[in-house]
Amino acid sequence: MKGEINGLKTLIMDDTPNAYYVHCFAHQLQLTLVSVAKKNNECGWLFDTLGTLLNVVGNSCKRREMIRDIQAQNVARSLEICELETGSGLNQELGLKRPGDTRWGSHYKTLQNVMNLFPTLVDVLVMIGKNGSNADGKAKAQGVVLFLEPFDFVFMAQLMSTIFGYTNE
Template identity: 50%
Template structure:
């Protein structure tokens, strides 16, 4: 048995258990929708096909939210200002994250600022607070990742500027 088959059977068993817990059954499903992953919607041994074997009326529709996500990203990329913003953010992430030295500098700067702010009572301490955050890249299949990328860049802005200044300084001495 392939891994995908095992996953699909496990998902089906989990769904059957959840349905049973709430007094529902697979035989009453009229629609199913999820992303295009092969173990979810493939023709053979996918969750879709396993459910369809039990209930031919359980029509499958590719996940509307996933389609909307991909459409949103495609439309946004057609707006030059927005596309330019994300292109610039991507370039900044590439430059700052390209070398360990630069990344370490950014992390050290952020850690120093957190320690200073804690000692000056500008920020509070506690479990789960002031966690180290990184500069994560946006992914087209998840609009929320674009949002997360921008939030992290804003939070780390001073550290990023510091790293870019070091890059500029290194560049002016290299040639």
């Protein structure tokens, strides 16, 4: 929007030199919230842990397929015992995209998906830790499980999800 040559700001300023440029306040709030959260030790730790989690399970097609398979089994089991409803738009596959500071709502969506997939992710990490093909992958998976299990991680994930949920509206 504010490109030097053909940006919207440049076009408006050329047409009306007295105009004021005000960036979207909601977007400024989102950027500020992400920046402040990452500077806080506990919140920074949460996002570092999420980054490691996404590296371990999200960068491998085989591991993403494991997540899909376990989640499909969980949904099928829940549908059998009438724990879930069926219908258009329900029970969609959840992805694990890496959040970006400038992508609107990406931190909120990532936190929501991690919390919804939490039992599945722990199962996959445990399977990788036991049956992984290389020692480095096993160690990383076991380390991530140790970071996900404490109350602190779950509490901070819930807290940040609630805060980002307000700004996502």
